[in-house]
Every structure is written in structure tokens, then in C-alpha cells.
Amino acid sequence: MSLKTEISFRLNGRAVSVTIPVTMKTLTMLREVLGMTGTKYACGEGECGACTIRLDGRTVNSCLMYAVDCDGRELVTIEGLKTENALHPMQQSFVDHGAIQCGFCMPGMIMQADYLAQNNPELSCEDLRRGLEGNVCRCTGYTKVLDAVTAVVEARR
């Protein structure tokens, strides 16, 4: 029986308290304990970025991050981007540009793209390519992804 502990944090603006095994990863907690399946498990070792979430404003691989380390912090997942009636502009742009094919990498890709666009209003194509290095897509190639993010950045200028 593995040791458990109770942690409290904010998830997409809501206060959450949960009791989890101390070695559980944040991704497992989100998907299997909290039923938040938007964030995807793919490689499980930080290589692909499908599990990207925001932690205190910065993006991390939730598959590598220990859930205990969420205690007292602020998490945002893909479920936290949309408003009640509309997709987030980044999500909508991915749809409009046909950037999504199978879609499995997209929650992570969109979380990272939104982070990059928010942190750098002057985001260049080169910045974007470097910033998305940790997100792998096996379907579309990346051109439409770059188009989708660039459109959002340009619309905000």
C-alpha cells in the first residue's frame, strides 16, 4: 500500500482538495482521480508534450511532475481555456487552420502555443518553432500549427 497525502490547489480557477499517493504524477491525478481527460498521456517521459499543462503560469510536462508538488499552486489544463460558450481563440484558430488531424497531441500543443503567445507579443516564427520543440505531432506536419498560432499573434497586435 503506497503512502498517500492530501493536497489542495487551484485547478482552472476552482479550489480542489484531493488525497493521492505521494509518487503519483500530476497527469495520472488529473485523468484518473479527477476525471479530467483533456490532458493526454502519450510518451510518459517528457519527450512529446501531449501532457503539457500550466503550473503557476509556466508550462510543464504533467507526466513528469509529481502531484504532491501541485500543493498550494495554480494549475490550468486544456479544459480551463474555453469560456462557457466559445472556444479559446487559440483553439478556434487551430480549428480554422486545419491544424488538427487525429488531435491527440493538440491539448498539449495548444497549451504550449497559448503560453508562448501570451508571454511574447512579438513572437516570431523562429521563437515559435523553438518554443514548440517539446511538442510532437505525428499527423499534420507543423506548418498548419505554425499558421494557426501566427494568426492569433497577429490578430493581437
Added chain:
Amino acid sequence: MSDVQNYLSPHRLDDAVKAMAGGDTTVLCGGTDLSPQTDSGLREYAGTLMNIRRIEGLSGIDLIDGQIRIGALVTVTGIGNSQLLDELAPVLVEAADQFASDQIRNAASLGGNICNASPAGDMIIPLLVLDAVVELSSWRQGTVHTRQVSLDEFFTAPGKTVRQENELLTAVIFDQPAESFVAHFRKSGPRPALEIATVSVGIGGRLENGSLSGVRVAMGAVAPTPLRARSVEATLEGKTLDAETIRAAAVDAGEQATPIDDVRASAWYRRHLVCVFTEEVLNDVLEN
């Protein structure tokens, strides 16, 4: 299945090192190495899992009395964004930029990258070039005791260091480089992102009138531990950095390397890369 019997998340250093006094502790910070290593069975948890993220006073980058002190909890992103380091030790910023991915840089700590003791550890090579020491803290006779170990003497084998079970790496410290100090870093892999270096080379020294003095050469992934290449340093010391000297240093670097064949590259290719990188980094230094 984990055998962790105790989870701690101390806010104070004295509480942390007190808890480590009996050893049997797995230290957790960013988790970017611990997580895959324990998941794959490469490493097992000790009886106590200690999350050091919340310990106060270990997250700063400060210039104090001519020395730069980087707290163990500073993330690789923190190093990459540091104006102080960009100004005084830009080779660290250069290496941080080539480290894994944005998401991993946001989580991974400097202390973790060092204690993981990979022969390919990206932050270790520039720190060797800066002649850094690590500060190890432990609980002794009712107080926090610290000792400093030269980074050059810290590593003993892949994944192994001289850190004792009751010690916590709390900071990395190096002298503020002289104004004429120039250093560069280069690593290789088939793609820029998320690459564990096939080979990395860092070289630094005081550049005056086209020659280097106080030269330090460090190489990664070419030996069981990150390496200071003293004979290459001697080859370069005080000499004009002309094509002949650079060539001699490159040949010597290849001879100092004792790389292995593994899934990432053959020993032959690694030795070849070390020569090429030594030449390229020296040209970068010269052009600074």
C-alpha cells in the same frame, strides 16, 4: 510499487537537513529525471520522499562579494532568463538555451541536473568552465553545516557523486569572471530539441591580444563523468589562438576523450565530434 513511508515538504533548510540526517531519503525537485528513472525501474525510492521545492532561500541568483551564487532550486528557465548571468556568465545562458524543451526547462532545477550526475549533463559543462564549487549542507551538532566541493571533484561515475546520503546540494558558487573572460558551449545531437548530448564541449579563458590565459576546457559525454581536459588547457595556455594552436588543441581533445559506443553514437564518432567542437568553440571564443 513504491516503498515510500514518509513524505516531507519542508519550508526551512534546517528542517530539511535534519530529516536527511539518517540518510534513506529521495530528494524531489522538478522530477524531470526522478520520474522516468523510477518509472522505468532504473532507480528505487528511499523510505522518505522529500520535496525540496518549498525550502526558502535556495531560489536566488546573487552576486555577493565577487562571487556568483545560484541556489539549487533555480530552474533552467531561471538561468536562461537571468540578466545577471547574461551579463556576467553568459555561457550558462547559452547552455540553458540548448537544454531539453521549454516545458522541461520550466521544471528542471540546477541542483537536480548536477546531482543526476549524467556524463552528458548540460549545465555541468559550463559550470566546469567557470570553475564552480557546489555547496553541500547537512545537519551536524545541532546546526546546519556546509562544505564546498569543487565541481571538478564532485562526480565519481555515471549517476554517482561524492555527496553523502545526509547531504543536500544547496547552491553552486563561482568567482565573478574577469572582464576579459570569454566562454562558449556547444552540444550535439541529431536534432536541437530534447537531445541528450552526444558530445558537448565548453571552453573559457581570459582573451587578451588574441591569446587565452587561465584556460578551462570541459567535455561532456566522452567519459564516465563530465571532464576537465587539463592537457588541452595546457596546450592552449598563453598561446596565440592561431590555426595551428587550435588544430593542436582539437587533436589533443580527441586524445583525451574516452567515449563509449552506445545507442546515441559510436565511440569513433564521439571522438571525431570532440575534435570538431573544440575547433568550433575556440573559433567562437576568438570571435567573441
